[in-house]
Amino acid sequence: MGKQATEMLKGILEGIVLAILSGRPAYGYEITAWLRDQGFSDIAEGTVYALLVRVERRGLVDVEKVPSEKGPPRKVYSLNSQGRAYLEEFWRTWSFLTERLEQLREGGE
Amino acid sequence: MGKQATEMLKGILEGIVLAILSGRPAYGYEITAWLRDQGFSDIAEGTVYALLVRVERRGLVDVEKVPSEKGPPRKVYSLNSQGRAYLEEFWRTWSFLTERLEQLREGGE
DNA sequence: ACCAGTACATAGCAACACCGAATACCGATG
DNA sequence: CATCGGTATTCGGTGTTGCTATGTACTGGT
Numbered sequence: 384m385g386k387q388a389t390e391m392l393k394g395i396l397e398g399i400v401l402a403i404l405s406g407r408p409a410y411g412y413e414i415t416a417w418l419r420d421q422g423f424s425d426i427a428e429g430t431v432y433a434l435l436v437r438v439e440r441r442g443l444v445d446v447e448k449v450p451s452e453k454g455p456p457r458k459v460y461s462l463n464s465q466g467r468a469y470l471e472e473f474w475r476t477w478s479f480l481t482e483r484l485e486q487l488r489e490g491g492e
Numbered sequence: 493m494g495k496q497a498t499e500m501l502k503g504i505l506e507g508i509v510l511a512i513l514s515g516r517p518a519y520g521y522e523i524t525a526w527l528r529d530q531g532f533s534d535i536a537e538g539t540v541y542a543l544l545v546r547v548e549r550r551g552l553v554d555v556e557k558v559p560s561e562k563g564p565p566r567k568v569y570s571l572n573s574q575g576r577a578y579l580e581e582f583w584r585t586w587s588f589l590t591e592r593l594e595q596l597r598e599g600g601e
Numbered sequence: 602a603c604c605a606g607t608a609c610a611t612a613g614c615a616a617c618a619c620c621g622a623a624t625a626c627c628g629a630t631g
Numbered sequence: 632c633a634t635c636g637g638t639a640t641t642c643g644g645t646g647t648t649g650c651t652a653t654g655t656a657c658t659g660g661t
Contacts, residue, residue, distance in 0.1 A: 385581045390503025401588040402596040454607035472494045477646045563638035
């Protein structure tokens with residue numbers, strides 16, 4: 384992805400991670416790997432962890448520490464009801480943006 | 493729009509403004525008014541001006557000072573070739589994001 | 602003993618949108 | 632003529648975010 388992506392990801396990456404968690408609980412390392420797999424090639428490791436700390440502090444997710452056979456214990460995050468409400472709000476804003484941009488793209492060129 | 497919008501706009505607002513300028517030259521006050529009209533209700537006045545200064549400094553736009561009958565002179569911005577290339581890159585990143593998020597939205601709920 | 606893979610944390614940095622205030626120019630109203 | 636509202640731009644300070652770089656810790660294989 385281009386260099387612009389860094390700024391464009393702000394706020395959106397959070398929505399992406401919450402959307403992932405809305406499907407199933409997951410832990411940081413797993414999420415990072417999934418993102419890279421989906422083409423978010425240069426998402427930094429630390430970025431996801433910092434994001435998870437933030438959403439936890441805001442009470443959008445519940446956390447459970449689960450031992451792993453292959454390394455240190457995992458912190459498994461799951462979306463709670465407050466997080467679900469927040470995610471819906473995210474989708475509303477996202478829809479608004481896609482509509483405006485779609486219009487601009489059609490009219491623009 | 494919700495409070496999340498502030499963060500989600502980062503990087504995207506720039507694309508929006510450049511997309512506007514790709515259609516026709518415009519000046520700050522005009523762009524701000526247009527944005528409010530389109531539902532970006534709480535875009536701060538200063539935000540657009542600061543953005544325009546940035547894109548000018550990066551050489552994405554050309555500027556012309558035009559006298560106004562109703563106030564101080566306007567700074568009319570128009571997208572140059574470098575800005576056009578940058579805008580295309582923006583659309584590519586945007587497309588990538590919309591695809592990923594569309595998938596997530598379908599799968600998620 | 603060493604190294605790679607798994608898993609998490611964090612301090613410092615740059616960029617961006619927001620807030621608030623200031624400046625400047627004009628026409629109309631009192 | 633003084634003032635107010637609409638037009639138009641600028642700027643310093645703030646908070647949030649993602650990136651970089653580094654450090655820690657646990658496991659299994661060589």
